[in-house]
Structures are given as C-alpha cells and as structure tokens.
Amino acid sequence: MGDPGYLIGNLVVLAVILVGIGMFSRPNAARFGNLAIALALICALGVEVARNPLNAPLLVLAALAVGSLGGLAAAKKVNMTQIPALVGFQNGAGGLASCLVSLVQLTREPQTLDRVGVVAAVAAMIVGAVTFSGSMVASGKLAGLLRQKPVALPGHRWILLVVSIVLLAAAFGATSVSDSGPTWPAIAVVLFALLLGLVFSARVGGADMPVLISLLNAFSGLSAGICGVVVKSQVLTACGATVAASGLILTYAMCRAMNRNVWAIVWPAAPAAVPESAPDGGQDLPSETVPSDQAVETPAPPSDPFPQAAEVLQAAGKIIVIPGYGMALAHAQIGTVGLANRLVKMGKDVKFAVHPLAGRMPGHMHVLLAEADVDPDMLFDLNEVNSEFAATDVALIVGACDVVNPAAASVEGTPISGMPILAAQDAARVIVCNLDARPGYSGVENLLYRQEKTLLLLGDAQETMSRLLNAIS
Amino acid sequence: MNEAFVLAGVFLVTFAVGIFLIVRVPPRLHTPLMSLTNAISGITVLGALLLFAAEGNALQRGLAAIAVVMGAFNLVGGFAVTSRMLGFFKKKATASDD
Numbered sequence: 001m002g003d004p005g006y007l008i009g010n011l012v013v014l015a016v017i018l019v020g021i022g023m024f025s026r027p028n029a030a031r032f033g034n035l036a037i038a039l040a041l042i043c044a045l046g047v048e049v050a051r052n053p054l055n056a057p058l059l060v061l062a063a064l065a066v067g068s069l070g071g072l073a074a075a076k077k078v079n080m081t082q083i084p085a086l087v088g089f090q091n092g093a094g095g096l097a098s099c100l101v102s103l104v105q106l107t108r109e110p111q112t113l114d115r116v117g118v119v120a121a122v123a124a125m126i127v128g129a130v131t132f133s134g135s136m137v138a139s140g141k142l143a144g145l146l147r148q149k150p151v152a153l154p155g156h157r158w159i160l161l162v163v164s165i166v167l168l169a170a171a172f173g174a175t176s177v178s179d180s181g182p183t184w185p186a187i188a189v190v191l192f193a194l195l196l197g198l199v200f201s202a203r204v205g206g207a208d209m210p211v212l213i214s215l216l217n218a219f220s221g222l223s224a225g226i227c228g229v230v231v232k233s234q235v236l237t238a239c240g241a242t243v244a245a246s247g248l249i250l251t252y253a254m255c256r257a258m259n260r261n262v263w264a265i266v267w268p269a270a271p272a273a274v275p276e277s278a279p280d281g282g283q284d285l286p287s288e289t290v291p292s293d294q295a296v297e298t299p300a301p302p303s304d305p306f307p308q309a310a311e312v313l314q315a316a317g318k319i320i321v322i323p324g325y326g327m328a329l330a331h332a333q334i335g336t337v338g339l340a341n342r343l344v345k346m347g348k349d350v351k352f353a354v355h356p357l358a359g360r361m362p363g364h365m366h367v368l369l370a371e372a373d374v375d376p377d378m379l380f381d382l383n384e385v386n387s388e389f390a391a392t393d394v395a396l397i398v399g400a401c402d403v404v405n406p407a408a409a410s411v412e413g414t415p416i417s418g419m420p421i422l423a424a425q426d427a428a429r430v431i432v433c434n435l436d437a438r439p440g441y442s443g444v445e446n447l448l449y450r451q452e453k454t455l456l457l458l459g460d461a462q463e464t465m466s467r468l469l470n471a472i473s
Numbered sequence: 474m475n476e477a478f479v480l481a482g483v484f485l486v487t488f489a490v491g492i493f494l495i496v497r498v499p500p501r502l503h504t505p506l507m508s509l510t511n512a513i514s515g516i517t518v519l520g521a522l523l524l525f526a527a528e529g530n531a532l533q534r535g536l537a538a539i540a541v542v543m544g545a546f547n548l549v550g551g552f553a554v555t556s557r558m559l560g561f562f563k564k565k566a567t568a569s570d571d
Contacts, residue, residue, distance in 0.1 A: 014483075017513065018490055024506050025497040027562045034509055034559060038552040041516050048519055052526035056534060060525050063541035067518070070542070071550020075557060083504060083554070090511040090551060093543040100540040101520040104533045112527070116477040217507055224514045229480045231520040237480050238487040243510040245491030250503060356500060363503025370561035381500050 016040035080371040084360040088139030095131025098223035120229040128223035133197030150205035167192040207441035210254040218247025257356035259418040310471035316393035318349040326399020333372035335465030355403040395427035401440030430454040512551025518544025
C-alpha cells in the first residue's frame, strides 16, 4: 500500500477515468474517452493481479472468460430498443458482484476485516443485493419478460417498512458478531435486501422506468464504492463514486423531466392512476401506442385522413417530428427517419424534438434514432426546440402521447400536471401517428386529439410511415 | 482506521468531481453515459479477484467466481456496447458536433 509507484499508478487511473468522463460532453470525443477508461481499468486490473498472486488461477481465468465473452456477445447482439434491459441487467450484475465480494470477505474465518470493514461489508451487501433484485425486476419489465404494470401489494408501504426494519435488525446482528464468522445474520441480510429490492421495484411501472433505472445505476455505483472500502482499493472506491455521481445526476434529470420527486416514484401514496378500461394490454404500455394486436379495438376514423395529411405535409415549410416510445414498439424508427429525410429532400425544414422521457432510459430516444441513421444535427432537446413550435407548420407525432398532452399545463391534479411537455399544440397543424386515441400511460386523456387542427392517423406506426411516404412522393 | 478515512476522502472527491463533469454531458449522450458507468462499475471484478489472493472454502470460491463473471460481463460488455452506440453517433456527426 505504501509503495509510491502504486499510489501514483492509482492516481493516474483516477485521472484517466475523470478526464474520460469529461470527454462525454462531446459525441466525437466520447469514443476516445470510452477507450481510454477501458485501457486504464485493464491496466489497473493487471497491476493488482501482478501484486497479489491468485490461488486457483484456472478457475479465475475460466470465470473471466465466461464473463467477458458473455459481455461481448450481449454487446454485439443487442439492438437499441433492448438497450435499457441490458443496462438494467448490468446494474444488477454490478450490485451482485459487490454484494458477493463483501459477503465472502465478511464470512471469512478468521475474520480479517477491521470494524470499519465489517460495517462497510454489511452496507455493501445491502445496497448490492437491493440493486441486484431491483434491477432484475426492472430488466425483466424492460425486456417484456414481466408485465410492465406496477404491482401494488395490499399495504405495499407497510410491507416495505417491515422488510426494511427486519433488514436493519439483521444488519445490526451481522455487524455486532465479531469473533466467529457471522454467517447467519449475513445471509439474512442478503435475503431481506433481495426481498426489499423486489418489492420496491415491482411497484414501478413502465413509463417510470427512466427514473428507476437511473436510481439503480446510482445504487450499483454506491455498492461498488463501499465494496472498495471493504477490499481497501482506492480504484474501486473511486470508480464506484463516479458511477454513483452519474446515476444521481441522471435520476435528478429524469425526475425534473417528470416534474416529480424521486420519492413519489419509489414510495407512491396511492396506486398510480392507471385506468381500468383495458384489462389487458393498453395501459401497461406507457405514454404511447400499443402493439398492433390491439388495433382492432380502435374505432375506424370517419374518413380516410391520409390524403389530407399528405397534402398538409406537402404544403408545409417547417415540420417538427415528435417521436415517442410507441415508435420503437412499432419498429418504426427507420420509417420515421426515412420520411423525415424525404421531407428534407423536398426542401422542408425538418427537426426532431426529443422529450427526455421519450424512451425507457435517459437519452434512449437519441440512440434509437441514431441507430436508424438519423442525421444528429436534426435532433433537438425539449429546451432547444420548444419555442419554435409557434412558427411551425406541422407537428408530426409518432407514437408519443403524454409528452405532448397540453393537459399537463392546463389541467390541475392529474399525474402529468406540471410536467414540461413539447408544445405541439402551438403548431399550425398536428398529425398524430399513434396506434389508437386512448390516453397514454398516465391515463390522462390527450386534449390534443380533440383539436380541430389535429389529424389522427391511427394504426401501426410502421405502416403509417410507409403510407405517408408513398402519399407525398 | 486511517486507511478508511483516505478511502472516504477518495470517494467524496471523486464523487464531487464526477458531479461537476457529468452535468456537462448532453442529454443525447445519457444512454452511452449510463452504459459507460456500468462498465466502470465492472471494476468490482478487482475486488472479486482479490478474494482469490486469500484462502477460502469451496463455497466462498464459488461465490467469488460468480462475482468475477458478473464483473467481467459489465467491464467488457459495458465498454463494447458503449463503443458500438457511440459509433451510431459518429457517422454524420464528424463535422458538426464540436
């Protein structure tokens, strides 16, 4: 530990990580930052292994190979619609790793940890296990393996409270047994922490996922940071702190975008306002449209609005496209970008307006559109573009509902009241390409649909996009 | 005890500098950012490897091996997927984004 070369090495690794993250302020530099951090961490690992000869090197190598190859395969295969599920899984994997490392350190005989180490180990186990089970639920919901509807048990808050109290008692037991390995309290801590994560995460529904996934990201960083205290590694502690900082900022950004505090999402007072009208499907797919098998329920519009929509688009000079998660559900990204590019070729000013909540994790819509090869210069965030709607001929909404609902500003007391929205209602005409005209995830009826200037093109967005493209060509 | 204070200091300083740097990351890079931070937290694999530097019974070995798998998955997978995502942004951004 006292070795000055080793200390300097650690400082260099820290510096590279921080500078690398700093590079994420610009898209082009970000690639270099990513690479630099990867190399720095691999060097840090190499140094640590060289300093501490490992027992069972074959087992270590095999475990490293399995993890690395699995990671590479997942990274290669995943598409951008699935990326929140992968990130959710990774949050959980990080939490589990920290939890297990701390558990093994704590239950070692004879005990090698000092007092601080024991407390840190129990803390890392709690945070790590909560992160793991919470993330598995979140990831399952995001991957469509679990239903996205929030699951509220009877007396949900009481259950959370009781589990938390039992967990604290077990933690107290685990930290106070000092001589022999405190195995049973430690296992109880892990089990109750797992249960806590499960109950807590089950309560959060699909459209609140951006907050949950950011919060779990912060937790996974926190658990890694505390785990660094357990194994006395400055690099691990610093890495954990960076991740926790990032997760916290993203959580804050997402809460601000919803105009809610994080407490309201993880500790909701009453079951969220989820309408009961559609017992299956529909409402558990948030803010946007639902997959095509629901289309039959939609009443047919009075006359075919497509020719009129095509006319409006052809006559327009300035168009703002508002994509929502419904677009991704319908796999309509490529069609939407294609239509936008076509409109640009026709000489029109076309922009994409991206709401921070237009997806399942922070920044999700940007990567979805980037994968569909959009020109990044056409993408604008809410603050950059919102004042331009008044001078816009057409707001073209694709699979978005709550994020354009004027009720957020004009009606008090709804789940979306006060949420910043994209001001599509200020545009001269509005074209809505959603699957149906039902309310979005919030359950609040979209006032935009009733306005005279609005044209509803209901149905599968992928099909709508190709029909529109044909109609204007 | 002394060492614990140093580590707490490391945590706080990195956390503060991290906040300072990360508020500057534009929303369009938030997904790659989160994916990058997951890769960074994969360095828990270091803690898991250190478990193998000491003696342990079969169960502890097994748990430590799971921790190594998880850490390596995050570390390698995280950097790989972040790099892939940033590649999507690169195509046309070359001239315009700085």
